[in-house]
Amino acid sequence: AxxxxxxxxxxxxxxxxxxxLKCYPIPRHDTVYxxxxxxxxxxQFLISFYEKMQSDKGSIxxxxxxxxxxxxxxxxxxxxxxxxxxxxxxxxxxxRLAGGxxxxxxxxxxxxxxxxxx
Amino acid sequence: AQSxxxxxxxxxxxxxxxxxxxxxxxxSGNPYLFWYVQYPNRGLQFLLKxxxxxxxVKGSYGxxxxxxxxxxxxxxxxxxxxxxxxxxxxxxxxxPSNxxxxxxxxxxxxxxxxxx
Numbered sequence: 001a002x003x004x005x006x007x008x009x010x011x012x013x014x015x016x017x018x019x020x021l022k023c024y025p026i027p028r029h030d031t032v033y034x035x036x037x038x039x040x041x042x043x044q045f046l047i048s049f050y051e052k053m054q055s056d057k058g059s060i061x062x063x064x065x066x067x068x069x070x071x072x073x074x075x076x077x078x079x080x081x082x083x084x085x086x087x088x089x090x091x092x093x094x095x096r097l098a099g100g101x102x103x104x105x106x107x108x109x110x111x112x113x114x115x116x117x118x
Numbered sequence: 119a120q121s122x123x124x125x126x127x128x129x130x131x132x133x134x135x136x137x138x139x140x141x142x143x144x145x146s147g148n149p150y151l152f153w154y155v156q157y158p159n160r161g162l163q164f165l166l167k168x169x170x171x172x173x174x175v176k177g178s179y180g181x182x183x184x185x186x187x188x189x190x191x192x193x194x195x196x197x198x199x200x201x202x203x204x205x206x207x208x209x210x211x212x213x214p215s216n217x218x219x220x221x222x223x224x225x226x227x228x229x230x231x232x233x234x
Contacts, residue, residue: 033221042208042224043162056221090162092222107222111161
């Protein structure tokens, strides 16, 4: 079965550079979530989108922005990168359609993008 | 706000012995509870979930969890631990978002070491 795809899997950037992380949800999933997991930390919710509109916002810095496109893939744009942005960034997708495992908005996580800021 | 607590940073157990990883939760309304496992340099893998129904939930790799409403707990268990179970385990709760969806709130994680 198709899973959530994230690209790139690894990314190395310098301070003050920009980075774009991409997430391709499971087909027919309409909701995308972004999480940030710092070294030795638990994943923290950043932002989510439902049907291409922002649906919830967590601890996302102002330097970051995200959007969901017409094909439901999402991109997390990160500017003025700081050393503290080094983390594993997870994307998850879910569907609000009733029935089956999606009836409770179960989230399926991607493998993550590991961002290292030097 | 919904939250979960994992009181143990680390759990050590000998291979073949039963293991328990503790989790307590605080939610308003019906809890949607999850356990995830994370191996080094890997993503999050879903283990099991409790939505409704039987309090004992069976999941992947022989893991199970018991939902206890009176104690607001959702401890992860396995009758016989394997060295390969050594990983980081996260308890999580679904938190309703502003517009009807859910976001996942994770516990701090418990590192499980299984010694041969």
